[in-house]
Amino acid sequence: MRFIVSVLFLYATVAQAQFKAGYYFASFKDKANNNYQLTNPSAFLSQRALDRRTHQSIALDSLDLPVTQIYLNQLALTGVSIHSVSKWLNCAIVIINDSVHYTNISSLAFVKSMKYLRPLVAKKSNINKYEKELKQYNYGTATNQIEMMNGQYLHNLGKKGEGMLIAVLDAGFMGADTIRYFDSLRIQNRIFLTRDIVDGFNDTYVYESHPHGTNVLSTMAVLKNNDFVGTAPKATYALIRTEEGAHEYILEEYTWVIGAELADSIGADVINSSLGYSTFDDSTMNHTWADLTGRVAVSSIAATICARKGMIPCISAGNSADDAWRKIGSPADADSILTVGAVDANRDYAFFSSQGYSADGRVKPDVCAQGLASAIIREDGTSTYGSGTSFSSPILCGLVTCLWQANPQKTNIEIMDAIRKSASQYNSPDSLLGYGIPNFEQAYNFLAGVNPTALSNFEVKRIFPNPCTENTQLLYVSDKVREITISMYAIDGKVIFEKKMIIQPTINGNINISTSGIENGYYLLQVKAENMNKTFSICKK
Template sequence: MKKGLLIVLLFFSCLNALAQEDAWVYLLDKKDVTASIANPISILSQKAINRKALHNIPIDERDVPVDEDYIAQLKSSTGITVKAKSKWFNAVHVRGSIVNIQALDDLSFVSHIEFADKDLNTSKTSKEKLNSKFESVFTDFNYGNAFNQIDMLNGHILHQENYTGAGMTVAVLDAGFPNVNIMSAFERLRSTNNLLGSYDFVNREEDVYTNNTSNHGTLVLSTMAGFIQDQFVGTAPDAGYFLFITEDATSETPVEESYWVEAAERADSLGVDVINTSLGYTTYDNPNYSYSPSDMNGNTAYITKGANIAFEKGMLLVTSAGNSGNDSWQIVGAPADASGVLSIGAVNANGAYAFFSSKGSAAQPNQKPDVVAQGLASYVITENNTTATSNGTSFSSPIMAGAVTCLWQALPDKNNEEIMQLVREYASQYENPDNFLGYGIPDFEKALNAGLGFGNVPEDTEELIVFPSPTTGKLYISGFIDSSGLAKLYLFDIWGKKISEFDLNRETDDNIDLSFLSSGLYILNTGENKTFKIVKQ
């Protein structure tokens, strides 16, 4: 009798285990949230967008659909039927046995599970797992040998704030990218589907990984997107990347400028945010095609004019200043001479000028280089999947481009020129730029805080107000940044070139005369982390 009862109990126990239960599976994240919110028509109808705008209802992460890849994995799980999904809760309603539903908790993208039968919610699924996952997300990277080149910029602070480039798109216009498609150092890039596409404009083919004579693009990309656990982390490891070959490494001819412009046009059509160009053009194999230093005036070279148009289209262009500082050419080349380009010089690991870095020239209409990053003994990952050091503004540029990409991710409401201005303004020698380091080494932590509105204004300072903007001439001042009643103001154009400075006294001065300016947008800076955009009519 006891044996029969035991069999019956086991039978009903098995039935309970196999009984179908309902549960909500909450997911940890969503794909492309930043990009989707920035382009709401991709996730909402125009009518929905209009209704939200009419009633001042923000479009947020809840409007982004549930990741279909996650749903597909749930559907393929043993004994699981997907019944419904909710983007608002980022959850999927499933049906299955208790055992099979509980097994879903082992999936990396599952945050926690709630059974409809509340008596079944006794496992440690929810908060313990959720917290442990988020702890791993926000854990500091171990940058290994690459630490100095990001620490110099305080770019690692952006990463600590979880701004790693996610949702941003970068186009790398360069020479060959051998082995990027198979190297383990780019496995993170590939596994997250952030290797978005490629094209060789020189040979007119999709393949940029084989049949090329240069590894330059691979080295450049590694400083932004490379990742070797506990050994190397690029400055924007979670951005999406398009890889374009525009440089013919076998010769130097003007057609490469045209390839570059064509690639920039494609980047624009693909919605690229940031372009990195570790290339420069000054002289050619045929000297009849070569430029002269006087042509580096910001609007002569074909590629320079193309770069300015790319800037007008809203992209942010980061470009190597060049490696001619120690030869007869010396000055910044094209397209880094463009007003719409953030041109990057090079320093060594201690922040001192690197001897080869191309210099600015008084003949150039804008301050060049704009800023600098480590370009002497920069750490890179080679096509052989090993770390090494290499020299050149070819590497200071992408190191900077990655940091800029993360900053823009953090400040999505800023446009390209505003991000560029923040980078310049919070650089080490902003008030006293020179032709070697430009505005100096940027501090991305300060730029982030300023962009978020957390500037360092002394508590006892009377708030400074300037008005009106737009103005036809006079700009009136109320309040002074210095508690002594004095103020020093600096006026810059949108490219970061200082136009004038004004010494004001609370007792005698209440305005400055801007009638000498041409119509346009200008930046007024107090020198104390407070800026104003001024429109001159």
Template sequence: MKKLISLIAFLYCFHAAAQEDAWVFLKDKPNAATFLASPLTMLSQRALDRRTRQNIALDNKDVPMETTYYSQIKSATGITVLAKSKWLNAIHVQGTPINIKNLKTTYNTFVEKIEFADKTLNAKGRVHQSSTTPKRKNKFEKTSTTFNYGNATNQITMLKGDFLHQQGYTGTGMYIAVIDGGFLNVNTLAAFKRLRDNNQILGGYNFADRNTNFYTRDNHGTNVLSTIAGYIDGQFIGTSPDAKFYLFISEISETETVLEETLWVEAAEKADSLGVDVINTSLGYTTFDNANYNYTYADMDGKTTFISRGAEIGVSRGMILVNAAGNDGRIDNPWKYIGAPADVAGVFTVGAVNATGTIADFSSYGPTSDGRVKPDVLAQGQNVYVINHTTGDPVTSNGTSFSSPIMAGVVACFWQAFPNLTNTQIMQRIRESADRYNSPTAQYGYGIPNFENTYNTVLSVDGQEFLNATTVYPNPVTNRLTIKTSLQNLENTKIQIYNVIGKKVFQKNSLTTKTIDVSALSSGIYILKITNGNQQNTIKLIKK
């Protein structure tokens, strides 16, 4: 009996001493008014411009975390601070359950609540249901890679991405962030030379190691980036070759921990602050090295996991978050569902098909646990071309890890064509163009989009509405003419003025301001043509 009591006491002490992960949620941001009054202390001008275009107001989620709160938690006894999120106003800590729970008592004035990754330690904990929890798996699982020196034509033409390229929309002016596990050799491979020579890599950060070396760790991000931005003349081209990129490492490839969720949220926050338009994430979370942290299908509701809550806020900031559905769809897999943050309503979740448009057997299933359609759309992810991180040659590989960035690149090109549309409008137009939009299924979602069709639809509907709402003043004009339009990004807008006999007397190919100087024109009647892509509006102009 004495031995049994001793064993129980030992086990209790062991459990009490075990290091656990938890998030400490803070109550407020006492200096919020000061930051909101000076937006450039929180966000870049480009980020603010993106908000303005989409009529998104700044709020407390944009405000940095209170530094005094953070410092006190960091200096608490037995607590290790690993990461933080301003969006969720939460600090990721490790410590014993006792020390972590003491934070709520000690700092009750500013600690709102504590959430343990092991939900059985929470006040309203639950027991994990192994029957609905996936087995631990390789996070970058994919089938064998074989060398094949073809080109990437099919993965672009399937989506009609080549049509957008032909219209001149190749990602110019768009910022894409890739959040992944590493970008080995992107700084040296010839397939990324065009990207480097044109200064299209704007920067990045290694959140896993807390340093600026993002050309390290895993090659998964290298393969992912190649499908968007790789270029080998005559052999390979990515879906958005002229976009600019930020490269972020949030994944610790040798482990699977909930810390990676928080690091991802940090990376997404950084992307937002830099004015990124599109984020690609070829990652997903369901299981961890510590099985007590595993999620169940019930958790795939877009609101439960830390990363999904962060992603939901990211969408609300006006970015498009493109995410891989996952590779668990095989029929013999008891867990065949999408992971987090692919379960978020506003995240653009991408499944995989083969070259003929048939679903890849590994592509994960929806719906979400609360019954929403997922994935949103599909792109080629089986026998897809990527750049090998060692040789720099095109090879074939498999996974929604690649259907996602292929889609992200085309999405960026499409948004370049219609910068006046919001992120939610862009995603909905793409869904509506997919081949199963009227009859979505659990694994196909809404199906394969057709970007040529949706481009033409937007031109005829949204584009015409824009042009009808575009005018100039004053008219008659003396010296300076102002263009009145809802369009904020004027880089793709061209102005041409013709006299009454059809001779072009003025042209400006890219507007940097809505005001133009026409003082050099003689008095008379002119025809002014405003062009944005294939959209045109013609206005009679009288010069005094």
């Protein structure tokens, strides 16, 4: 008997020694005795969320039901603090200070499992995943990052995000409540919701902790004409803090899930998340390359659920290509989402952009946008440049939102498919750029049933007006991205001007040619492109 008691005492001592005070995931076995029913979904989902499901014929299921309240009540009776709750994972995140509370919770009949997520007090992390520092920046304007994807085509149609709700999951939004660049958001009441999942307990103040979310938000939301315009400057935004900027523990994947659930519940159309997870301050929590199937990491599972609930998740690929990890992280490996890599201002692969494919062989990243020397707004209200897929993702996300606004009858899957098909290397994807750089005019045409790739090469349709006074327009079609050269000559052969430009695939191309600085008379306009060289006569009056 003395031996048995000694063994039991030793076991208890070892268990206590292995216990770590901190944040824990407590998963539940079921959602029995729930206060809510799927027959009355308006009790737990917003009308926007229900409308999104109805429009896309998405059925309600048990994931939509909240966690059973009786279970939460019994957890609270043990004396622990309930930090937050996830209905998709059917769990609570609890803060446990001692092994007694851990044992008491583990023994509850409805508790399925427990998992350690983060210590109570965390040291500042050495992991920097938000932005890549460069020795030199290209001090251009925000124009390039929009026109690279032909995003101005959607804006010119009047599609700037009105009526659409974008949820931004990030690390904090310092300064976004005060700096002038976000005046229109505040004046027009286009900040739908703020929620701090990291601090828990339904905290709503997000303008603290980290500026990363502010930088990200600026690429989409800013509307300062002749200064800086984002890709969805008239959309409405939900600002959700799911990330601890100072630390890197797997707890953040669970707060990410809760943030995604919130985005779904309020009826968000699109999610941008410039966050990713691969390695942690506690190496026992690290993912492996083999995990990158979209079915292992909880954030990846949740991102796929977002898509299945009818949203479009835009997820940054990561900035790990030049470090030991190299690959995309989670939730970038999820299925049915847009994983966004980075290119530079010249459309070339950015050296830091995390690489694919997924572990199960799917093309990742899906597409790319400018992420090297992207125009952003800092938390102090200054306009500058930053680099990282943290910025390529929201730049793309804003245009995704405008495209869906222009095609409200389409499903999220149809919108994403059109974007992939419009991309620059759709027929030959690789692990660096995925399907390439999207063309949003071409995506719009795909959704309208027009296929620009069926066009024959490059063709000048018309030069109008001709005769002209101050300017004339060169109207053209093109089946792909190409360089063209436009030259104007006097009748005696004198060169008036010559310029080269990159054009995008289009069925309605329009190039303005100024003639205001030349004398009246007849001129020759030469247009050169791959396998094409034509000369047109124009008259200046």
